[in-house]
Amino acid sequence: NAGVTQTPKFQVLKTGQSMTLQCAQDMNHNSMYWYRQDPGMGLRLIYYSASEGTTDKGEVPNGYNVSRLNKREFSLRLESAAPSQTSVYFCASTRGYEQYFGPGTRLTVT
């Protein structure tokens, strides 16, 4: 099992560009999450999906959209990237309470 996978690993965008971060899990988990991690800020929840077909806003959803394509995949889209969105993005999934994280995407917006 690969667990939780994320693509790409690194990305540099110019202000105003758009991109989609991909996440997939092969553990048959119902719930999936997108977090961002900034120095000194811990992990902050962007969006969450309790099950296929449902999504919910987290603590910092502005500037992002998500799609729960199927049970395995949960993507995060930045429509018009801003320098404030420079961060490390983690996807996670869970069946119960323990969250399993992907390796992260390091995004820089210039």
Added chain:
Amino acid sequence: GQQVMQIPQYQHVQEGEDFTTYCNSSTTLSNIQWYKQRPGGHPVFLIQLVKSGEVKKQKRLTFQFGEAKKNSSLHITATQTTDVGTYFCAGPFPTGTASKLTFGTGTRLQVTL
């Protein structure tokens, strides 16, 4: 909104010394989880505490959940260089909703020989 704070933000110890990080929530928690993130890595689940006053041990790591279920601590006995990383606590957000977590700010541990 719910806030989860951790202290200290950073600690540097010599190998063999003990280490403790403290986690405090602004609201009562139904449970608390702890995660470890190695430098350049992703968070990895360590443990979940559910009961008031609960104490759990994993080898050199001891986890406690406060009687009021608003605070928790992680104590590492005789640190090793393999303990290097950032330790996060996390509580359900809002209280009782097990699927969403609010993470603490983390404590970064550096261990030198």
